[in-house]
Amino acid sequence: MFAAVEQGLVLCSDSNILCMSWKGRVPKSEKEKPVCRRRCYEEGWLAIGNGRGVVGVTFTASHCKRERNTPQRINFNLRGHNSEVVLVRWNEPFQKLATCDADGGIFVWIQYEGRWSVELVNDRGAQVSDFTWSHDGTQALISYRDGFVLVGSVSGQRHWSSEINLDSQITCGIWTPDDQQVLFGTADGQVIVMDCHGRMLAHVLLHESDGILGISWNYPSFLVEDSSESDTDSDDYSPPQDGPTIYPIPIQNSKPVLTVSFTSGDISMMNNYDDLSPTVIHSGLKDAVVQWSSQGNLLAVAGMEKESQLYESGSLPVMKNAAVKFYNNHGEHIYTLESPTQRLITAICWGHRDSRLFLASGPALYVVRVEHRIANLQLLCQQAIAVSLRDEKDFSKLTLPPRLCSYVTAAFVSTIKPPIPDPNNMRDFVSYPTAGNERLHCTMKRTEDDPEVGGPCYTLYLEYLGGLVPILKGRRISKLRPEFVIMDPKTDGKAGMNRIKIEA
Structure with missing residues (x-):
């Protein structure tokens, strides 16, 4: 396999990214059906908390074509x-x-x-350790x-709940592949097994001195999809008259593998x-985050590398660099990707039928392009040229x-389209429309009175990746006429100022 960080601008939010989840895009003609439907893996939506x-x-989007149509609105900031x-x-x-x-x-959102x-x-009123859909x-x-554990329906009805009395905290919970049992991991290395009706089945100690961070299966998160032969997805797609045929998503393993980190x-x-007699992977990574690919053939493990150095007080682990390691379903190490950041990787997420891996580190978001086969010479040359150029210009x-x-x-075609203005060319960004048909949504906030510009100021922010990017700053200069002074929010209000008159 081969993996490389996508070239281009570093995508950033205005606060630390803590979690991620990705799904494929669904045509408008099928959104009203409460059943599984055909997914387009070339396009989708990434949720960030x-x-x-x-x-x-x-x-x-992973099709690497600039001319493909995108939705009118490509970013939503959900508040609550x-x-x-x-x-x-x-x-x-x-x-x-x-x-x-x-x-x-806990909020459940619907579009x-x-x-x-x-x-x-x-x-x-209590902290949630995990949330998993069947x-x-x-x-x-x-x-x-x-x-406390709870199982409810997608419409909000409670099926059953139970209080598990433990001296340790529950850290994670998952469904078995057949949805007939649920497994819970604890901070003292135990696994608790219950059936789909809430009855206790087993209580197993996996590790005496090591807490469980997460439990997962190398199994698809959702079992079925539409079997349409079309390779693309658009809002104009019309399903067959007799409805979609439902098939299970195949995986390479005959038996799912339970993975405990x-x-x-x-x-x-x-x-x-x-x-x-489990297979044990010694990743050598601290604060590791783990996720299986959707096909169940690659396990991505991201964290900080450790190395032991002697100090006067003894041998202590020292943080080295962030890294992402890939393993197959037999626990064999396949590939190591040097992380583009030295900060802790807080979340990872597979997307686009495992051709992309999203990495979050602090407020930054990185996209890794993954080739599952042996990389050919053309791909290696493309990557070498892109790294040497650094900038598409x-x-x-x-x-x-x-x-x-x-x-x-x-x-250089970004998987996540960056509508981020160039700080050196802010005027063109706010003065001219975007190249496509997408709409960029903004938020305006009133700031404290600025003595340098006089009176209250208002800042216009572009919504992006769950954050806000300042693009314009203004203040009203007349209480009788609707006149404002507009400026670059990164200036002190003395440079780049333009007076505009707005008719009421």
């Missing part, structure tokens, strides 16, 4: 949480989004007529750190929770045949 309590829903958003989970069959904040508030609104709210999307499993960085791969200096030009420029 950040430290300011905002959920960003951003359009992504009162604390940082720690979990985001798509329900792809029902096209819903569940989000959880640090205070225990209707181009807008996202809250359909359900659940606030028990594989058919009809049920939700919610686990709380205090030992521990606080030490070790990862156990087991046939089931009672496997006595330098590409015009090369003399290449047109066919090779289009191939090399594809390396």
Whole structure:
């Protein structure tokens, strides 16, 4: 395999990105059906939860074609949480989004007529450790750190709940592939097994001195999809008259592998929770985040590398660099990607049928292009040229045949379209429309009175990746006439000022 960080601008929000989830794009003609439908993996939506309590829903595309039509609105900032958003989970069959904040508030969002609104709210007042949809999307499993667990329907009805009395906290919870059992991991290395009706089945200690960070299966998150032969997705797609045919998504393994990640960085791969001889991966990464690809053949593990150095007080682990390691379903190390950042990677997420891996580190978001086969020479040359150029503007200096030009420029086409203005060319960004038909939504905020410019100021922000990017700043100069002074928000109000008159 081969993996490389996508070239172009570093995408940033205005606060730390804490969690991510991706889903494929669904045509408008099928959105009203409460069943699984055909997904387009070339285009989709990435949900991001950040430290300011905002959920960003951003359009992504992996086809590397600039001329393809995009939705009119490619970014949504969903507000409503009162604390940082720690979990985001798509329900792809029902096209819903569940989000959880640090205070225990759970929102279920649904899109209707181009807008996202809250359909359900659940606030028990306790911290949520995990939220997982069943594989058919009809049920939700919610686990709380205090030992309370809950299973409810996608429409908000409670099926059953239970109080698990433990001396340790519940850290994660998942469904088994057949949705007949639920598994919970604890901070003291235990796995608790319950059936789909809430009856306790087993209580297994996996590790005496190592807490469980997460549990997952190398199995599709949702089991079925439409079998349409079309490779593309558009809002004009019309389903067959007799309805979509439903087939299970195939995976390469005949039997799913249960993966348990521990606080030490070790990862156990087991046939089931009672496997006595698991395959153990010593990743050598601290604070690791783990996720299987949708096809179940690649396990991505991201974290900070550790190395032991002697100090006067003894041997202590020292943080080195961030890295992403890939393993196959047998636990064999396949590839290591040097991270573009030295900061802790807080979240990872597969997307676009495993051709993209999204990495979040602080407020920055990186996109990794993944080639599952052995990289050919043409791909390696494309990557080498793109790394050497760094900026697409330098590409015009090369003399290449047109066919090779289009191939090399594809390396600079961003998966996440960046409507971020160039700080050195702000005037053109606010004065001219975008190249496509998309609409860029903004938020205006009033700031404190600025003595340098006189009177209250208003700043216009562009919504992007769950954050706000300042693009214009202004103040009213007359109480009798609607006149304003508009300026660059990054200046002190003395440079780049223009007076405009607005008719009431």
